[in-house]
Amino acid sequence: MVELKNPLYNTAAPSTQSIHADAHLRVTSDVAVPISVSTTFDYDKTDVKGCNYGPDQRYVYARESQPVQAKVEATLSTLTEGYAVIYGSGLSAAFAVLIEHKPKKIAIGECYFGVKEVLKQYQRLVPGVQVVGTECSFDGMDLVWLESPVNPTGEVKDISSYALRAHAAGALLVVDATLAPPPLSYPFRQGADIVVHSATKYLGAHSDLLAGVVVTKSAKAAESLRYTRYVLGTGAGNLENWLLLRSLRTLEVRVRQQSQTAARLVALLESHRRAAVATACHTPSAQELKVGGRIAAVSHASLQLCATHCSFIESQHPNGFGAVFAIRFASKDSALFVARHLALHRFATSLGGVESLVDWRHGWDAAADPTLLRVSVGLEAFDDLAKDWTQTLLALHDHEAAQAKL
Numbered sequence: 340m341v342e343l344k345n346p347l348y349n350t351a352a353p354s355t356q357s358i359h360a361d362a363h364l365r366v367t368s369d370v371a372v373p374i375s376v377s378t379t380f381d382y383d384k385t386d387v388k389g390c391n392y393g394p395d396q397r398y399v400y401a402r403e404s405q406p407v408q409a410k411v412e413a414t415l416s417t418l419t420e421g422y423a424v425i426y427g428s429g430l431s432a433a434f435a436v437l438i439e440h441k442p443k444k445i446a447i448g449e450c451y452f453g454v455k456e457v458l459k460q461y462q463r464l465v466p467g468v469q470v471v472g473t474e475c476s477f478d479g480m481d482l483v484w485l486e487s488p489v490n491p492t493g494e495v496k497d498i499s500s501y502a503l504r505a506h507a508a509g510a511l512l513v514v515d516a517t518l519a520p521p522p523l524s525y526p527f528r529q530g531a532d533i534v535v536h537s538a539t540k541y542l543g544a545h546s547d548l549l550a551g552v553v554v555t556k557s558a559k560a561a562e563s564l565r566y567t568r569y570v571l572g573t574g575a576g577n578l579e580n581w582l583l584l585r586s587l588r589t590l591e592v593r594v595r596q597q598s599q600t601a602a603r604l605v606a607l608l609e610s611h612r613r614a615a616v617a618t619a620c621h622t623p624s625a626q627e628l629k630v631g632g633r634i635a636a637v638s639h640a641s642l643q644l645c646a647t648h649c650s651f652i653e654s655q656h657p658n659g660f661g662a663v664f665a666i667r668f669a670s671k672d673s674a675l676f677v678a679r680h681l682a683l684h685r686f687a688t689s690l691g692g693v694e695s696l697v698d699w700r701h702g703w704d705a706a707a708d709p710t711l712l713r714v715s716v717g718l719e720a721f722d723d724l725a726k727d728w729t730q731t732l733l734a735l736h737d738h739e740a741a742q743a744k745l
Contacts, residue, residue: 341395343409344416344558353418353522353591360417361410361584366393374581375407403569407580414587415542418521419534421554422561424568425580429517429537430457431573432551436513436533437461439564442481446505448473448496450486450515451537452704473501477508487526487655488518490690491700491713492638493601493663495519497651502530517541518690519661522591523598527556529655538575538583540691541594541662548582550575593693593718598659600724601716605639605664607725611732612637629736630729633673635710639664662716663690671709675699676735678712683719683727690715695724 341363348360367373378401383389390397398405408425415423426432434457447458447470462468477483483505487496498514505512513533514526520541526534536542538550555561568574575583611631615623623632640660644652652660668674677697678686684697695717700707716724 340390340397342558343413344422345413348417349420351417356417357414357587357590361413364396364406364410364413366396366406372407372410372581372584374578375405376577377401377405378577380405401577402572402574404565405577405580407577407584408574411580411584411587414584415552415554418587418590419552419554420521420525420527421534421556422558424553424555424561424564425538425575425583426551426553426568426573427575427579428549429535429539429551430454432535432537432553433457433515434461435553435564435568435573436535437482439567440482440511441465442511443467444469444471444480445482445484446471446473446475446477446480446510447484448486449489450484451490451517452706454484454486454515477504477510480505480508480510482511482513484513484515485531486515486517487524488640488661488663490518491663491698491707491711492665493518493640493661494638494643495640495652495655495660497649498526498529498531498655499651506530518663519656519659520590520594522658523594523661524656527554532556539689541597542586542590542691543583544586544590544593544692545582546689546692546694548575548579548586550579550583594662595659596718597662597716600719600721601639601662601664601714602641602660603721604714604716604724604728605637605641608634608666608728609637609642611729630732633669633732633735633739635667635669637664637666664714664716666712666714667708667710668712669710671701673735673739674710674712676738677731680731680734681727682731683724684714693718695719 345363348356380398383391392398411425412423430453433454485501502512511532514531515535516524516526517537517540534554536552538552612634614627615631678699681697684695687696688698696715698713700713701709
């Protein structure tokens with residue numbers, strides 16, 4: 340079987356990699372990769388173990404592999420600078436890491452609540468597993484799980500710093516980089532041992548597929564993961580693989596644009612918040628109070644950079660900070676009013692799609708701040724999104740003023 344990863348494109352730009360990194364696996368003359376729905380394939384007529392799909396590829400049963408999945412893994416392997424293995428969801432990818440490495444002591448920090456639920460399932464299967472926070476000592480740890488950027492705030496962690504601490508303790512560092520796919524971040528460059536993505540999000544981007552990916556540093560480690568995936572049947576379906584490949588073709592242009600728009604939107608909302616705060620040098624106008632008076636805080640890596648002047652943020656994210664941010668309001672009711680009245684942001688969970696989404700995380704996660712909204716910025720024009728927010732914030736003021744008179 341031909342190598343999935345094509346070294347010819349290792350130094351190409353991400354947009355070129357997205358389109359051509361699987362070219363060596365092309366068998367047909369179709370420009371668009373055909374959808375393959377078959378679960379089984381004819382053997383070679385002269386050798387049961389011989390190549391049966393072009394001169395150098397062999398497929399037997401889709402639970403093991405199939406042509407489009409191979410193209411997806413080839414493309415993602417090049418994009419992520421590693422060896423990618425595809426799963427049926429981001430959480431199944433997370434579980435695959437745990438059952439592959441069988442850690443007994445795990446340090447995990449702020450992260451998507453679903454990952455912590457996966458950890459609970461792992462603890463049921465492997466009694467005695469200890470889980471501590473990343474603020475604790477890593478001495479004796481087997482695995483450190485780091486999410487960067489962090490869901491739901493979009494703020495980033497210093498991967499290099501965590502890698503040094505983890506490796507000094509003899510632990511593996513796993514980085515969930517879902518919120519900053521290539522070209523926004525490359526965690527292996529900062530010392531990560533394994534990278535995980537929910538491919539449902541930015542890699543898939545169209546809110547029409549579920550998938551996950553584990554990226555390793557070696558082909559051997561990836562093959563071990565693939566064998567376990569084959570046995571357990573945790574791979575992505577044929578159609579999901581095709582939808583994912585379609586989405587990867589436009590990854591760089593989408594992610595860069597979304598990241599740029601998000602940074603501008605964050606700056607606008609933070610300016611509204613600041614303008615509504617009275618200081619010795621500034622008395623807010625009535626309009627400033629109407630627009631920004633109910634905003635309590637805005638969180639995003641771009642603001643984190645301005646507040647802390649952390650040099651690692653720019654070096655870790657040279658091409659942008661991601662398109663997810665959090666905004667907090669003065670009350671739960673204010674947050675929900677905004678979520679329900681934004682016209683260009685769908686009030687729905689998930690993130691990374693071409694459409695802007697706003698999510699009230701407390702509805703899913705009881706531990707989440709009920710005044711917080713997570714915003715995932717899509718591909719709409721900045722001016723239109725900015726207008727949407729301004730109109731909604733003004734409507735919030737008018738609504739609460741009317742309620743106060745009742």
